[in-house]
Amino acid sequence: MSSQRATAFVPGHVTAFFSAHPADEPAVAGSRGAGVTLTDGVTVRVSAPAGETDAATGGDGGAASDGPGSRTIDGEPGSIGAVDDVLAELGARGADVAVETDLPIGAGFGISGAAALGAALAANDAFDRGRSENDLVRIAHAAEVGRGTGLGDVVAQARGGVPVRLEPGAPGVGELDGVPATARVEYVTFGELSTEAVLGGDTDALTAAGEDALDRLRADPRLPTLMDAARRFAREADLLVPEAAEAIAAVDADGGSPESSGSPDDLGAAMAMLGRTVFALGTGLSDAGYDPNVCRIDAAGARLVDERGRE
Amino acid sequence: MSSQRATAFVPGHVTAFFSAHPADEPAVAGSRGAGVTLTDGVTVRVSAPAGETDAATGGDGGAASDGPGSRTIDGEPGSIGAVDDVLAELGARGADVAVETDLPIGAGFGISGAAALGAALAANDAFDRGRSENDLVRIAHAAEVGRGTGLGDVVAQARGGVPVRLEPGAPGVGELDGVPATARVEYVTFGELSTEAVLGGDTDALTAAGEDALDRLRADPRLPTLMDAARRFAREADLLVPEAAEAIAAVDADGGSPESSGSPDDLGAAMAMLGRTVFALGTGLSDAGYDPNVCRIDAAGARLVDERGRE
Numbered sequence: 001m002s003s004q005r006a007t008a009f010v011p012g013h014v015t016a017f018f019s020a021h022p023a024d025e026p027a028v029a030g031s032r033g034a035g036v037t038l039t040d041g042v043t044v045r046v047s048a049p050a051g052e053t054d055a056a057t058g059g060d061g062g063a064a065s066d067g068p069g070s071r072t073i074d075g076e077p078g079s080i081g082a083v084d085d086v087l088a089e090l091g092a093r094g095a096d097v098a099v100e101t102d103l104p105i106g107a108g109f110g111i112s113g114a115a116a117l118g119a120a121l122a123a124n125d126a127f128d129r130g131r132s133e134n135d136l137v138r139i140a141h142a143a144e145v146g147r148g149t150g151l152g153d154v155v156a157q158a159r160g161g162v163p164v165r166l167e168p169g170a171p172g173v174g175e176l177d178g179v180p181a182t183a184r185v186e187y188v189t190f191g192e193l194s195t196e197a198v199l200g201g202d203t204d205a206l207t208a209a210g211e212d213a214l215d216r217l218r219a220d221p222r223l224p225t226l227m228d229a230a231r232r233f234a235r236e237a238d239l240l241v242p243e244a245a246e247a248i249a250a251v252d253a254d255g256g257s258p259e260s261s262g263s264p265d266d267l268g269a270a271m272a273m274l275g276r277t278v279f280a281l282g283t284g285l286s287d288a289g290y291d292p293n294v295c296r297i298d299a300a301g302a303r304l305v306d307e308r309g310r311e
Numbered sequence: 312m313s314s315q316r317a318t319a320f321v322p323g324h325v326t327a328f329f330s331a332h333p334a335d336e337p338a339v340a341g342s343r344g345a346g347v348t349l350t351d352g353v354t355v356r357v358s359a360p361a362g363e364t365d366a367a368t369g370g371d372g373g374a375a376s377d378g379p380g381s382r383t384i385d386g387e388p389g390s391i392g393a394v395d396d397v398l399a400e401l402g403a404r405g406a407d408v409a410v411e412t413d414l415p416i417g418a419g420f421g422i423s424g425a426a427a428l429g430a431a432l433a434a435n436d437a438f439d440r441g442r443s444e445n446d447l448v449r450i451a452h453a454a455e456v457g458r459g460t461g462l463g464d465v466v467a468q469a470r471g472g473v474p475v476r477l478e479p480g481a482p483g484v485g486e487l488d489g490v491p492a493t494a495r496v497e498y499v500t501f502g503e504l505s506t507e508a509v510l511g512g513d514t515d516a517l518t519a520a521g522e523d524a525l526d527r528l529r530a531d532p533r534l535p536t537l538m539d540a541a542r543r544f545a546r547e548a549d550l551l552v553p554e555a556a557e558a559i560a561a562v563d564a565d566g567g568s569p570e571s572s573g574s575p576d577d578l579g580a581a582m583a584m585l586g587r588t589v590f591a592l593g594t595g596l597s598d599a600g601y602d603p604n605v606c607r608i609d610a611a612g613a614r615l616v617d618e619r620g621r622e
Contacts, residue, residue, distance in 0.1 A: 121491055124491060125491065125492075128533075130531050130532060130533050131491070131532065132475070132488045132489065132490065132491070132529075132532040133472070133488055133489035133490070133491045133532075134488040134489070135488075135532075136491060160611065161444070161614070164443070171488075177443045177444055177445040177446075177482070178443065178444035178445070179443065179444070180432055180435060180436065180442070180443070180444045180447060180615060181436075181615065182614065182615045182616065182617045183617075218443075220441055221441060221442065221443040221444075221446075222439075222441050296617075299611045299612075299614035299615075300471065300610045300611035300612070300614075301610075301611070303472070303493065303610035303611075304491060304492065304493045304610075305493065306493045306494075306607075
């Protein structure tokens with residue numbers, strides 16, 4: 001619909017483990033692995049300037065706009081590279097784009113991927129570009145990979161739930177499955193960690209550990225196995241930061257993990273890849289005395305939302 | 312999690328158009344086409360008998376249970392063939408299964424597919440069977456195809472939104488895309504229509520019309536094109552029943568379609584395949600004086616729900 005204004009919500013995504021699979025073509029590049037999408041996420045609002053919603057004027061490179069529109073992040077001026085690339089691809093650089101999130105930025109929640117995917121969904125709607133869902137996910141994935149800010153968040157965020165990335169890449173190239181589950185999620189963040197620095201270095205050990213973790217989860221696609229594989233991955237890939245190790249141990253000591261508790265709802269904690277963030281399924285972090293943010297596994301994945309509330 | 316009790320919600324699905332692609336292997340059989348998933352759907356509650364949740368006892372044919380548990384549909388005793396087949400496949404025939412829906416049965420909303428998929432998700436959780444999402448969708452799809460009650464509802468209901476079935480079959484075989492959209496949905500039902508009778512007859516003309524409709528939607532994946540393709544499909548496939556033709560014409564005459572109204576929110580009405588049901592995107596049916604049920608496009612697709620409400 002040519003609505004001129006559109007809003008999309010994209011869940012946050014914490015990666016439990018991954019292996020990196022770079023490639024020259026951005027739609028083919030990506031990661032294998034698994035993670036958890038969150039009901040805490042990113043909302044992207046896109047407004048098309050008057051006269052910019054004719055489908056005939058764009059979709060092939062951004063020639064339709066004289067210059068970029070406004071860009072804000074949580075109300076302050078600010079732009080995200082992958083978002084700009086998505087808008088250029090959709091001929092929507094003239095859009096006003098507002099990105100809002102309660103999640104901490106740079107802490108392993110896939111904010112840049114979520115913003116890129118939300119911008120793709122909302123700009124497609126506001127500018128009436130007539131792209132399909134797979135096409136929009138591919139555009140956002142390629143923008144994220146091209147900027148070096150992520151490899152697997154976009155396809156995971158598009159699916160929702162507990163996505164398992166069986167094969168890397170955009171829709172039509174990659175392949176997804178999921179762990180069927182709903183759960184409470186708690187998380188605490190201790191600061192930023194650069195995705196680009198880790199992904200730009202030697203990733204051989206990381207990839208071996210990630211492939212092992214994926215094999216284990218495919219053999220037993222359940223949440224306890226996901227969390228156990230995540231903890232082992234962080235150690236084997238040498239990515240565990242001290243604050244995260246301390247929090248994971250505190251959850252374990254307090255009975256908040258399946259090894260130390262009789263309750264199947266206590267699934268322990270793990271470190272979000274890549275961020276100085278620890279997430280727990282159940283109440284492990286709050287039981288251990290932390291003051292975590294609380295949300296749930298997001299069942300839906302990325303979606304347009306109707307803020308006019310028509311029913 | 313070995314919860315012993317589990318609940319799943321699966322959206323209703325109205326098919327706009329389709330082509331039938333039978334095959335000897337149920338996971339390969341299916342349909343191409345497109346439709347709309349609904350926030351009105353089917354809730355399936357599964358309870359495992361005591362001692363039945365050990366993963367070692369089942370998952371390979373139902374030998375774990377002495378006999379079938381209770382089966383209800385909207386509180387009355389009743390069973391659905393595809394649900395029984397799903398439970399047998401998961402070694403969960405001893406489960407008590409309650410299917411509840413506000414949707415009319417036999418009217419084109421994919422109730423049997425939704426019940427099969429909901430039973431798969433809930434039984435996997437209650438019996439701790441450790442199957443992946445793709446595996447559960449495949450099991451439900453195969454059961455539905457095996458019973459002859461549907462070809463494409465299950466994979467569409469698993470995805471949610473406005474699913475486009477590019478290639479027929481279960482996950483790993485078929486291929487999906489989607490029309491990115493949110494909208495109000497209205498529907499009215501005039502009675503039952505047998506899916507088995509239509510799918511069992513000569514489907515050549517139907518399949519040709521369905522392939523044409525899919526080509527049109529792939530070239531322009533927007534809601535107005537979906538609804539226009541659906542109306543043309545119903546005529547060309549000779550499936551339009553008189554009550555549906557009358558309601559669609561009434562919506563059109565009242566300005567509730569894009570051809571007769573200036574509003575992009577009025578997208579007209581079409582007949583649900585296969586049922587004596589007309590659905591409209593927007594307010595076309597209520598504007599035309601009908602008293603429709605009202606819901607929205609479901610963004611999430613099939614999911615486990617936590618009825619304990621932990622947050």
